[in-house]
Amino acid sequence: MPSRRTELTRQAARLFAEKGYHGTSIGDLAAAMGVQKGSLYAHISSKQDLLYETMAEGAHTFHAGLDAIPDEAPATEKIRLALRSHLRVVSDQLDVATVFVQEWRYLEGTRRDEIVALRRRYEERIRGYFREGRELGELRSDLDDATAALLVLSAANWAYTWLQPGRDTDALADRFYDLLVEGMRGYATPA
Amino acid sequence: MPSRRTELTRQAARLFAEKGYHGTSIGDLAAAMGVQKGSLYAHISSKQDLLYETMAEGAHTFHAGLDAIPDEAPATEKIRLALRSHLRVVSDQLDVATVFVQEWRYLEGTRRDEIVALRRRYEERIRGYFREGRELGELRSDLDDATAALLVLSAANWAYTWLQPGRDTDALADRFYDLLVEGMRGYATPA
DNA sequence: GTTCGACCCTAACGATCGTTAGGGTACCCG
DNA sequence: CGGGTACCCTAACGATCGTTAGGGTCGAAC
Numbered sequence: 001m002p003s004r005r006t007e008l009t010r011q012a013a014r015l016f017a018e019k020g021y022h023g024t025s026i027g028d029l030a031a032a033m034g035v036q037k038g039s040l041y042a043h044i045s046s047k048q049d050l051l052y053e054t055m056a057e058g059a060h061t062f063h064a065g066l067d068a069i070p071d072e073a074p075a076t077e078k079i080r081l082a083l084r085s086h087l088r089v090v091s092d093q094l095d096v097a098t099v100f101v102q103e104w105r106y107l108e109g110t111r112r113d114e115i116v117a118l119r120r121r122y123e124e125r126i127r128g129y130f131r132e133g134r135e136l137g138e139l140r141s142d143l144d145d146a147t148a149a150l151l152v153l154s155a156a157n158w159a160y161t162w163l164q165p166g167r168d169t170d171a172l173a174d175r176f177y178d179l180l181v182e183g184m185r186g187y188a189t190p191a
Numbered sequence: 192m193p194s195r196r197t198e199l200t201r202q203a204a205r206l207f208a209e210k211g212y213h214g215t216s217i218g219d220l221a222a223a224m225g226v227q228k229g230s231l232y233a234h235i236s237s238k239q240d241l242l243y244e245t246m247a248e249g250a251h252t253f254h255a256g257l258d259a260i261p262d263e264a265p266a267t268e269k270i271r272l273a274l275r276s277h278l279r280v281v282s283d284q285l286d287v288a289t290v291f292v293q294e295w296r297y298l299e300g301t302r303r304d305e306i307v308a309l310r311r312r313y314e315e316r317i318r319g320y321f322r323e324g325r326e327l328g329e330l331r332s333d334l335d336d337a338t339a340a341l342l343v344l345s346a347a348n349w350a351y352t353w354l355q356p357g358r359d360t361d362a363l364a365d366r367f368y369d370l371l372v373e374g375m376r377g378y379a380t381p382a
Numbered sequence: 383g384t385t386c387g388a389c390c391c392t393a394a395c396g397a398t399c400g401t402t403a404g405g406g407t408a409c410c411c412g
Numbered sequence: 413c414g415g416g417t418a419c420c421c422t423a424a425c426g427a428t429c430g431t432t433a434g435g436g437t438c439g440a441a442c
Contacts, residue, residue: 004419022213023297026400038402039420047400102293106214139375147366148375154349155342162341175338183374184330184339195389217430229432230390238430 005043008033009057010095012050017098021051021106051103052111058100059118061089066125075133079152080177082126086156087169098160123153152180196234199224200248201286203241208289212242212297242294243302249291250309252280257316266324270343271368273317277347278360289351314344343371 002010011032015024026047030037044050065085069078090097104115130145130152139145155176163169193201202223206215217238221228235241256276260269281288295306321336321343330336346367354360 020211020213020297022211025398027398035419036421037400038422038424041401042419045401106211133375140373143375144366144370147363148370150353151342151346151367151370154346157352158345158349161348172338175335176342179335179339179342179371179374181374181376182331183370183372183376184324184334185372185374216428218428226389227391228430229392229394232431233389236431 004033008040008043009050009053013054013057013093013095013099016051016054016103017095021099021103048108048111051099051107052115054096054099055104055107055111055115058093058096059115059122061093061096062086062100062122063118063125065089066122074138075129075136076138076181078129079126079133080174082129083152083156083173083177084170087159087163087173090156090159090163091165091167091169094160094163094165101157101160123149126153126156148180152176195224199231199234200241200244204245204248204284204286204290207242207245207294208286212290212294239299239302242290242298243306245287245290246295246298246302246306249284249287250306250313252284252287253277253291253313254309254316256280257313265329266320266327267329267372269320270317270324271365273320274343274347274364274368275361278350278354278364281347281350281354282356282358282360285351285354285356292348292351314340317344317347339371343367 008029012024012029015028015032018024019028026037026040029047029050030040033040062085065088066082068085069081073081104112104119107115127146127149130139130143130149133139134141134143134145139148163172199220203215203220206219206223209215210219217228217231220238220241221231224231253276256279257273259276260272264272295303295310298306318337318340321330321334321340324330325332325334325336330339354363
């Protein structure tokens, strides 16, 4: 049985995703919990807490996905698995992922810096896969890996807008991956 | 000399992009105009007006970019030009583009439906280029054009987060295009 | 020289915001 | 039994929200 505290963060993620941080009032949160708004302050010390916790959970989950990728895998495989992981996280925790992408700028103070740093580090891990793939000869030697990483990160970060939970995200990720690796041009696949 | 009215919509786009719609108060707008907040209501009838106008301007500008693409061009060229156009709009009107992507959900009533429909139509025009390219044999016959269009739209819609004004957006667009067409794999480009 | 439109002011409205203080109930553990 | 912990209440706080009413100034047009 989930404690009221964790239930509150769940509802916060849901409402922040749906109406935005500034668009969600403490009263909305309280109503979702079936409680008077003053009562929430037995669990939190400010509304910012809820935003921060949602963001921290998102950052952790995304990073944990990359942590599960074996170091010894080929770089191309790491890219494929990273795409899979990312889409799976977005699908499994759509609310958290939505808030993570959309509402980070409403974080204040040190916490904001912390989350921004985690975001940046995530992007750099992805970029690293591409650099590795180029340097080890798995990818075109003339590959612009920064642009390639940006393309993958765009697809990943945009996913919350269209991904519907319950879909086979692995297959989706593989479709993206295939497209990126093979390209769209006719003669690239003699099929 | 720009009228105060257009200056107001400009400032609104800037502040909405920076702090979000709900994060921007009428007082903030008034301060940016060097005016008392009540005075704004000589120009608008509600805060929503400013959001709607920014959105409408964004929708119009993006569509106008596609309108300039010649019908008789090859589909692949249309895709390349569409990417160029989109990135140029984002760069030239970063505030408007940011609001267009981030704040549309705070529109209310009929206006919201109207803007959402324009968004959808824009996406469909892009998708059409890919379908055309596949059917006319410019692209792989087994191309999943929905996925390919989604990839391009992801890159386009995410651009507001990293694109800095003043950069050569045409070159950027071409890099994206090249990557998408040729793919990342080594043997796809015999150097 | 008066009328008109564009522009801005002050002052206040009712509503809602996030937050606090202080008190209360119910259950578990010693 | 006593103490603690988890949870919720009512009532209010000062601040800020979007919006309105009514009045005022200025320059251009007729």
